[in-house]
Amino acid sequence: xxxxxxxxxxRFRGYKDWAEFQANEPEEANKARLEIMYGEDPRLW
Numbered sequence: 526x527x528x529x530x531x532x533x534x535x536r537f538r539g540y541k542d543w544a545e546f547q548a549n550e551p552e553e554a555n556k557a558r559l560e561i562m563y564g565e566d567p568r569l570w
Contacts, residue, residue, distance in 0.1 A: 530561045 528543075534557050535546035547554040 527561055531558065534561065 531543045535543045538546055540546040540549065
């Protein structure tokens with residue numbers, strides 16, 4: 526489930542997959558990963 530959402534997020538941002546997104550935008554990828562894993566609530570991070 527999390528893996529699928531990560532791939533969707535990467536494609537939404539114009540990358541072919543999560544690895545390419547992470548390589549090009551590591552900080553944004555990390556934020557997106559946390560949002561996917563813990564939801565939108567930053568208190569859970």
